[in-house]
Amino acid sequence: MKNGDHLFLVDGSGYIFRAYHALPPLNRKSDGLPVSAVLGFCNMVWKLLQDARNTAVGVVPTHFAVIFDYSSKTFRNELYAEYKANRSAPPEDLIPQFGLIREATRAFDLPCLEMEGYEADDLIATYARLAREAGGDVTIISSDKDLMQLVGPNVSMYDPMKDRQIGIAEVIEKWGVPPEKMIDLQALTGDSIDNVPGVPGIGPKTAAQLLETFGDLDTLLARAGEIKQDKRRETIISNAENARISRELVRLKDDVTVADPLGDLVLQSPDGQKLIAFLKAMEFSTLTRRVAEATGTDIAAIESAKIAVESGAEAHGPDVGAGQPQVRAAAPQPGNAGPATTGAGPAVTDTPQTPAMLATARAQAVVGATIERTGYACIRDLATLEQWVAEARATGIVAFRTETTSLDPMRAEPVGFALAVGPGRAAYIPVGHRASAADLLGGGRTDNQIALNDALSALKPLLADRSVLKIGHNLKYDWLMMHRLGIDVAPFDDTMLISYVLGAGTGSHDITALAERWLGHEMIPFKEVIGSGKNLITFDLVDIERATTYATEGADIAIRLWQILKPRLTADGLVSVYERLERPLVPVLARMEERGISVDRQMLSRLSGEFAQRAGALEEDVYTAAGERFTIGSPKQLGDIMFGKMGLPGGSKTKSGQWSTTAQLLEELAAEGYELPRRIVDWRQLTKLKSTYTDALPEYIHPETKRLHTSYALASTPTGRISSSEPNLQNIPIRTSEGRRIRTAFIADKGNKLVSADYSQIELRVLAHIADIPQLRQAFADGVDIHAMTASEMFGVPVAGMPSDVRRRAKAINFGIVYGISAFGLANQLSIPREEAGAYIKKYFERFPGIKDYMDSSKQMARDKGYVETIFGRRIHYPEIRSSNPSVRAFNERASINAPIQGSAADIIRRAMVRMEDALREARLSARMLLQVHDELIFETSEEEVEATLPVVKKVMENAAMPAVSMVVPLHVDARAADNWDEAH
DNA sequence: AGGTTGACATA
């Protein structure tokens, strides 16, 4: 080791306990092996190896070692027999993890050090001294106060759970003494956990004050008679010997004769194969994937390592069942235990034996609990808030929701925050309630509220604490709110998304519906709180008592729903759908919403004017032709005039008995030479474009960002597609030339370009994959025109020189297939007789029998199981598929044919979106993802980076199904850049 | 004031 080298010393034993208690006991192997501490350890080590520069440490290590306690007996027991005597045995489900963490260390190719008779802390002290003397720097990965005595100019500590560095200043800040006086301070305060006696009645504050006055422990003991306070003087004098013994117990031994020289601690790059074999055996899928990507290793090619679970708490007992992982804890614990079982020690023996049984038991327990709104607290001062935050951090799980002035998180101002740390234990923190709206000068804020900034400072360590799980309902809203306020909420669960994964297609996932369904509880309707119509008020004007009841109920219900629903994910095998396709999209979509997109307001305004003028001219023509003035926009009036008064040949009637006046019908009449229907169709197009786009979009431009911010809904479609609203940016016109002019108003900022990347024929490719159709596979592999190929197969027409109408019919059939074709629908689409459409379908099924098989099996699965699945395992439920109403049944059958296709395509682009930001960051590109339109992603990037960005975007999208699904047809993405959306697409 | 209908924009 030389000058400039940097040694990382990981306190392995300390980390085990801390990770075990801080992390929810989530991570168990399929066989029940408890591994949450192992996962926490592996994630921490991997992060430090891979990305130490981006942590609070900020430097890359050259040397690295993980250090463990050998056993509980050390030289300190000879000094003081009672040392650590009241340590109880470790929790039963922690025991197998001691050995596993040592295995993990070896799998990372890191030195794994321990020595008989010494604690890990002594080895750390020794190596820290050796490194310091060799001219290197040291970082101790631990937050244990027992190690703080080692901190100095070249030695600091790092708390990986809080991503916080602990140097000299931090020690002084926390303990009131510099690191070199920590030994004396601990000698005075003692340590109840380690059974270090110290001096009774002396805590850290008094100890620091005494050391400040007397300098050090020896001086203090020598001059104890000078202490003014009678009681304190007496206890110190009578406990002087205890203090001296304590000093020897807490003083770390930095001259242990170590077996491994510093040179052996040089950091090696990990062997991907060995590491992945271990991670795979642990079933740490996310980390395995990360490591595989970083080391360029093929996961599939590596077999899981055989991990023997050692029996002893300190890993030196005989192996149990070598070669196979063994379950040590007697009873499986809930995979996703609620607060009641967090860190609760050994499992009780009568817990349910399977995830499904657990889920049922959990639901019964929660449903049985009464929901009393009277227990809700209102937090009015910072000290009380700090207590709640501390309780939440100790529990490790907290439900959280924000109350604001608007449903639009880009315009909302915070009004209050609600927390729930357990069922019925909830509190509301008002920060922005006002007495009246009349006061325009900003006064009128009601008394006894915590200032917003104080509340945020208190909440931030909780909301950003990676060891505390935050639970929300529709958390994207709260995430974006908090992000605007400078807080990154993580980690989190979203009960709306869990419910969506469990039951897409079974009804609403809003919190009031779920409370009703799962808890039989009727929540206070939002409308009852804020009123409606002319009595509508913003939440800041709701009186605090009422707000408290409403907001805390929301948090309370969220945590109860989480307790019921989260275990069901495991029971139903839907954990990975939730964790890979839903949850990670929350911050991704929130950032897209926050970025927004620029539009050219002048261009939209000019278009509005032009559309108005042309529509006006058409109106006059229509009135002249009709012989009277009427409301053209009223289908009822229009139908009466055209088909009643004027006697044009009408078509069908709508279900309410009105004449149908759809564009398709009017087009047909226009083709027969009638003037009026043509004008109506044109008028409708212009007024539609004007009202929905050129007039409406500018209203949505944000006053501060000057951009358009849509809102995405993650749980609004049964198939897994996301939807966009206020404004809907997924239905911006493209088909007509007039419509496309609206697209040209979507622009990049100066110096930037818009990039559009869209999947080519993704749904037909998914169909070719699922149904495994040879001709389709071949056509996509060869890159031929898929509709022309279909036409050629069906009508025997060669692809070269094919008439456009033949291709058009084939295209309609292909679309029809994806939509769960019916002769009625196809006939309608192609304006041909039902019999002819039926013949087409029959012919199609003869040419592609695999498609018929797919359709039949989809329907059958929906009937048998009540749901169908995408290729990634997302379920879409069809509870009405057995309806006795034939049209309801037929509708459900068509939907169950379409859902796996539409849903798999939706899953693919979700996967691309989840990976996109990291991929761009790794490629050092600044492109920002702005919009998603089902099979298309829109980015904004600087002009210089356009060429480098296109291939990265393309690659992520085309490989998005991998490695979960290896598709039998390639995915193809077209990507282009331009100044506006029309040209980029 | 709020909900429903028919029409039409997108994938």
Added chain:
DNA sequence: GTATGTCAACCTT
């Protein structure tokens, strides 16, 4: 034939 969201007109409350 699938999946959405928004608008104007109209009807109910």
